[in-house]
Amino acid sequence: MPADRCSGCRRGALVVSVPHAGTAVPAAIRRQLAPSATAATGRRDLYAAELAETAVPHGQVLMAPWARLVVDLNRSGTVTDVDLTTVPEHENERLVRLYDDRGQALWRSTLGRPPLTRAELETRLQRYYVPYHGALVEALAAAGRPCMLVDLHTMAEPVLDLVIGDCRGRAAGVDFCEGRLVPFFLAAGLRVAYAGPRATDRQGRPVPAAAVRQSGGFITGRYGDPAQGVYAVQFEFSRHSCQRDLARLQRVLTAFWAFAADSLRVASPRPGAVAGAGEDG
Numbered sequence: 001m002p003a004d005r006c007s008g009c010r011r012g013a014l015v016v017s018v019p020h021a022g023t024a025v026p027a028a029i030r031r032q033l034a035p036s037a038t039a040a041t042g043r044r045d046l047y048a049a050e051l052a053e054t055a056v057p058h059g060q061v062l063m064a065p066w067a068r069l070v071v072d073l074n075r076s077g078t079v080t081d082v083d084l085t086t087v088p089e090h091e092n093e094r095l096v097r098l099y100d101d102r103g104q105a106l107w108r109s110t111l112g113r114p115p116l117t118r119a120e121l122e123t124r125l126q127r128y129y130v131p132y133h134g135a136l137v138e139a140l141a142a143a144g145r146p147c148m149l150v151d152l153h154t155m156a157e158p159v160l161d162l163v164i165g166d167c168r169g170r171a172a173g174v175d176f177c178e179g180r181l182v183p184f185f186l187a188a189g190l191r192v193a194y195a196g197p198r199a200t201d202r203q204g205r206p207v208p209a210a211a212v213r214q215s216g217g218f219i220t221g222r223y224g225d226p227a228q229g230v231y232a233v234q235f236e237f238s239r240h241s242c243q244r245d246l247a248r249l250q251r252v253l254t255a256f257w258a259f260a261a262d263s264l265r266v267a268s269p270r271p272g273a274v275a276g277a278g279e280d281g
Helices: 035-042 050-053 088-093 118-143 175-186 209-213 218-223 239-265
Strands: 004-007 013-020 060-063 147-155 162-165 190-194 231-236
Touching: 013 050, 013 118, 013 175, 013 218, 013 239, 050 060, 050 147, 050 239, 060 118, 060 175, 118 218, 147 190, 147 239, 162 209, 175 190, 175 231, 175 239, 218 231, 231 239
Parallel strands: 013 060, 013 147, 147 231, 162 190
Antiparallel strands: 004 060, 162 231
């Protein structure tokens, strides 16, 4: 199995990344799992692949086949002290999770020693992380400028259908997200939220807490550069909404990809433009 899978051959201005939909666990890594951890291999962004496939006719879609517990592709690709400690409070910052949702250890280990060494983590980065991000860099280079990167995920949030994040206005810009993307999804009947650099939206309403929590991860922040014509956003779709009416969300996304192409035509970067310029922090 390749380290990454690229669906769709069309070279357009759209790139869709799906880092958390895979379930494959290499045999050598599976043998390192604690006996009680087998259920964790299936932990993934349910419905993300089905949503992303609607973009195949419109651009390049990259889906990681590997399970998230192999290595988290939406984290910085650098091994730090956080990755070598066993403190549960750092769980969401690690390249590789150490505990399942019940707080049980995921990996076999010797008492008093970290379950994963620096050498093991570096090996996983080279085998699984680097190829995916390399493919992502190639896809963005082939997309031309301006282009749009959508890092697509699903979330447990039941109150909203979709959260749009761009690292609080840095990876795509407030005008692009709040002025173009949010109105499209609202018009389609979705419950959508966006967390820009301010605590309120343009109507003065407080930004929902779920939007702040899902305001953009590593991939969005790493590759988004609106001043250079790369508009990166994170889409977090509610799994509750997907379970209730996946077909409806697929229809909305199918229409969105065409809309996004039109948005990019009017979003060409101005020399010296800065994302979110003029917005309060």
